[in-house]
Amino acid sequence: MVADPNGPGPRPTLEAVAALAGVSRATVSRVVNGGAGVRAAVRERVHEAVAALGYVPNSAARSLVTRRTGAVAVVIAEPEARVFSDPFFGRQLRGISRELAAADTQLLLMLVERPADYDRIGRYLSAGHVDGALMFSLHRDDPLPAMAERAGLPTVYGGRPGWAGAGRDARPLYVDADNRDGARQAVRHLLGRGCRRIAVITGPLDQTSAEDRLDGYRDALGTPEPDPRLIADGGFTAQGGERAMGRLLDAAPDLDAVFVCSDLMASGALRTLRARGRRVPDEVAVVGYDDLEPAAWADPPLTTVRQDVEEMGRLMARLLLRLLDPRKSAGAAGADGADGPDGADGAPGGEHGPGAGPAELAPVITKARLVVRESA
Amino acid sequence: MVADPNGPGPRPTLEAVAALAGVSRATVSRVVNGGAGVRAAVRERVHEAVAALGYVPNSAARSLVTRRTGAVAVVIAEPEARVFSDPFFGRQLRGISRELAAADTQLLLMLVERPADYDRIGRYLSAGHVDGALMFSLHRDDPLPAMAERAGLPTVYGGRPGWAGAGRDARPLYVDADNRDGARQAVRHLLGRGCRRIAVITGPLDQTSAEDRLDGYRDALGTPEPDPRLIADGGFTAQGGERAMGRLLDAAPDLDAVFVCSDLMASGALRTLRARGRRVPDEVAVVGYDDLEPAAWADPPLTTVRQDVEEMGRLMARLLLRLLDPRKSAGAAGADGADGPDGADGAPGGEHGPGAGPAELAPVITKARLVVRESA
Structure with missing residues (x-):
């Protein structure tokens, strides 16, 4: 004993x-x-x-x-299995944690494993243990924004808010990439290669990033209602992409290209194409989305849409820090935001002088950019 | 605006x-x-x-x-880049989060990105925002245990404590696998195949898990001082394993086997062996450690030492919950620990009746077991 x-x-x-x-x-x-x-x-x-x-x-x-704890909660509305298998999350967290550390602010990571977790997270967030929150990967019916609002907790979102009530009275602060434009670039690239039967593997359509990329696909094809046999939901996971590719090949065997809305799903789609003996890019051209590790590791290396995920994390943290302490962090953001972050349309603090108050903070949309490798 | x-x-x-x-x-x-x-x-x-x-x-x-917050900190003394690339951490967290969720306790994850983070983490932990802490991947000179002690914070460690002062007055509670025995099994398997020049790729030797596995290698070879040309540190990363394998092949070109102290490092070592044209297992037999995803994905599939990482996470959380609330969680642990967890020598609460106090809690060592696939 x-x-x-x-x-x-x-x-x-x-x-x-x-x-x-x-x-x-x-x-x-x-x-x-x-x-x-x-x-x-x-x-x-x-x-x-x-x-x-x-x-x-x-x-x-x-x-x-x-009335200050020196800590900020980062809530990812996804289970551990997704957070630890998709490099998107680690990369976003890297940007967040560097920015918070520079401001001597403690990062507390909270994941949502199952619906029952929401209540407990809401209680912790309301109980004064944190000064603010960053929330990302929210789904449409997500209770977190309402919890943050009720608790009066300063919050910045990752991704354009699409939940019920968003934009009602509240005008939430968020950082997003221009998903719709990124998707347009991807599909136009495929059209430019001469592809004519272009399928799409989407993320879960209760997330605005997935919705916006599907809209960009529609824009580029020039039709609001593309052939439904060319659209499949891959759930933003590798396995989901693998299975969605199989369903697409069954429903539309004549497809000659696929725009896959994340690199991780694209890695799964490539496995299916290989298993079915379809050569990439000669028989089926493939474009991914994110430009994270799976894109470079893929066989063949993936043509994809680059979004600077780490920078998006930094921008989220910077917005929140300004919200928490306008005077102090406005100076800081002004200092290193002088050139404007790479790919960002407007950095928080970039267009404001030091001393700009939280009332002048606005959402930030970063640019997306096609990176051409071998798969398309 | x-x-x-x-x-x-x-x-x-x-x-x-x-x-x-x-x-x-x-x-x-x-x-x-x-x-x-x-x-x-x-x-x-x-x-x-x-x-x-x-x-x-x-x-x-x-x-x-x-005087209770309903929250527990999980501190991993590693930077985000390692935590998000090694499946060990996600798996351990899965076990922890399931057990804490079942007790309606909020998990707060904190990582250590750089030395300056320790101070801030120590402040948050001492400030009463959490009821207890789980700490893992500690290194020998880690300041976290002393911080937890000074703060009077109930703490359970992942891995046998090896830091300065451990075992002085304090007898820390921890959960570990029998690393030394696991390593012995791996090396005996290689000896049994007829291998005679067996190298080892270790983790960082300021961690007890790395140290214990190296001791098991020495045990199996029957010598306290094996040929130093056969030992290389791979730092528990894939790249580290890749480079360590290169150094070993340069120093001891006649090696016929390598025991690699994590699957992730083994995946790197296999890349080097392939690049140097050494066939596995015919020319060089390879055994890994962990039995996580990289082992099954490896080419060829990896013979490895299985430790039940998720179960270790659950056991850590269960020990801490009993420490926080002996009466309540003793009953709970007794209920689902009735059969004893798979592979555990002693489950907390397994041998105690309900009502056993924290004074009767003891460290838990789980068993390791060789899993033979194709690489050795």
Whole structure:
């Protein structure tokens, strides 16, 4: 039997520190929260009492004074299995975490494994443990935006909001890529190669990114109602792309190209094409979307639409930091946003001088760009 | 310009709710925290005032009463790039998140991108925003355990602790696999195939899992000092494994087998062997470690040592939940630990009756098992 070193024994209280130091509770609280207005000798006595008792200031005591936690929640409305298999998420998180770290702000990642998780996440977000939130991969009926609004929690979204009530009174802040234009570029490239039966593998159509890319496909084909046998939902997963490609080949064996709305789905589609003996790009040309690792690893290397996912993460974090502390982060954003981020139409802070308040913050749409490799 | 819907406006206070409901602050606080001892009619009045004002209970107010946040931090002492490229982490998190969700406990994931992050993480963990922590992938000089100890934060570790001071006064709780025995099985399998020049690609030797697997290699070879030309550090990454294999082939061109201490590194080693024209397993036999996705995808499919990473995550979470609430979770662990988890030597709660206190909790070591496929 091993003794328990970490057991939840009684923690020393603020009162105990006050008693040992011979000062009031308020004085202990002031010292613990920075010591402003407390004489050095008294500060010293309090610090000694804190050390002697091993006192740890409680969030309660501290946040009653500062109302700031120094932490931001990043909520991804996807289960761990998707988040850890699609490089999109890691890349976006890299951008977010670098920007938050530079502002000495702690990132707390929360995933949504099942519907029951929403309630608990909502409770944690409302309970004052974080100063703000970044939310991405939301679906149309997602309860998270309403939770953030009820909690009065400053929030920036990844992706154009499409949930019920979005745009009603609220004008949510978000960062997105120009998905519709990216899809147009992809399909025009296929048309330019002479392809005439162009299929599309979409993401789940309750996400605006998937919807916008399908709209871009329709734009490029010049018809609002393309042949439904050429459209299949691949759910933004590799397996989904694999299966969707199979359904398309069954329904439209004469297809000569496919625009696949994520690289991960494209890697699955390529497997199916190989298994069915269709040569890429000679018999079926393939264009992906994202330009993440699976695009370069693919066989053949994937022609795809590049969006700068890491930069989008950085922009989200920067918007939120300005929302939380307009004066401080406006200066920061102004400093490194001077040239404008690569591919961004408008960086937060780029067009505003330092001191621009949150009322002047606006959504940011970044550009998408076709990258031609071997698959189309 | 878009108005800011989420800007940090003044939040309604507890005092405002008390004034509107015509009750004391203490009564509002009691109602917000469950309403015990408050008459139904009064409760109703408070709820109406809360709704009318859109009051959100602050962590401060709540945790001053309950001293519980309902959240647990999971700290992985690795940067995002490693966490999102090695399936080990996602799998361990899956086990953790399922177990925590079943106990309605919120998981907050925190990664360590650079040394400066430690301080900020330590501050958040000490500030009362979480009830406990799970920490894994710690390195020898990791400051996290000391931080958890100073903060009095109940903590369970993934992997045998090897940091400075571990085992001094504290006897930390942890979950690990029997790495040394797993490595012995791998190398004995290679000896049994007739291999005589067996190399090893290790993880970073400031992690106990890497150290223990190297010790198992030494055990099986029957010598405390194997030929140093046969040992290379691959840093637990695919690229590291690729490069380490190259160094080994240069230093010991006559090697006929390699034990690679993770599947991810083994996938890199296989690339190098292919590039150098060495046939696997005929010219060089390869055994990996983990039995995660890269093992099955490998060409040829990898003989490897299986550890049940998801189960290890579940066991970590279960230990922590018992530490936080001995009575409640002892019952729970007893219920589904009745048969003992697959491959575990001792499940927390398996050998204790319900009501066993944290003083009786002990580290858990799970078994490792060789899985023979085609690479050796």
